Amino acid sequence: MNFGTDAAGNNPSGSWDAASAIGHARTWYDFPLNDSVDTLYVTPAGGFTGTVTIQYVNYVPTRLGVNAHGQTYGVSGSADQGEPDLVAVTATNGKDGYAYATDLQGGPLPTSPADAITQQQANQGRTRTVPVYDSDGTTVIGGFTIG
Numbered sequence: 001m002n003f004g005t006d007a008a009g010n011n012p013s014g015s016w017d018a019a020s021a022i023g024h025a026r027t028w029y030d031f032p033l034n035d036s037v038d039t040l041y042v043t044p045a046g047g048f049t050g051t052v053t054i055q056y057v058n059y060v061p062t063r064l065g066v067n068a069h070g071q072t073y074g075v076s077g078s079a080d081q082g083e084p085d086l087v088a089v090t091a092t093n094g095k096d097g098y099a100y101a102t103d104l105q106g107g108p109l110p111t112s113p114a115d116a117i118t119q120q121q122a123n124q125g126r127t128r129t130v131p132v133y134d135s136d137g138t139t140v141i142g143g144f145t146i147g
Helices: 101-105 113-123
Strands: 002-004 041-043 072-074 086-090 096-100 128-133 140-146
Touching (some): 086 101, 096 140, 101 128
Antiparallel strands (some): 002 041, 086 096, 096 128
């Protein structure tokens, strides 16, 4: 299924086989909330049938919290406040908490596309688990698995 705002078809897509689609095949795409979007095109393929749900979401920036240690915590991607020290995650036990951004990073950032590919190849098939903390940055409430 292709879906998006480009009538020419240059849009995101999702694909599922019959077994994986039963009751839980979902995908999403964040469309801009401005006058440039007036039509959503959905192109089914291969006998696809389904339900498309469109939900309007109002963006309200969330301010980062600051704990007693002066560490910021909250969601990643705040344009006006930068990245938090503790990034919001959901632990493998289902509890919501925070992981240190440095733990999530797991090493030096790639310095080039070639370096990024080398790092991906070196870590392919590996997983690692980092601690998940309460907003105080010291109380461990679970783990977050990466990979």
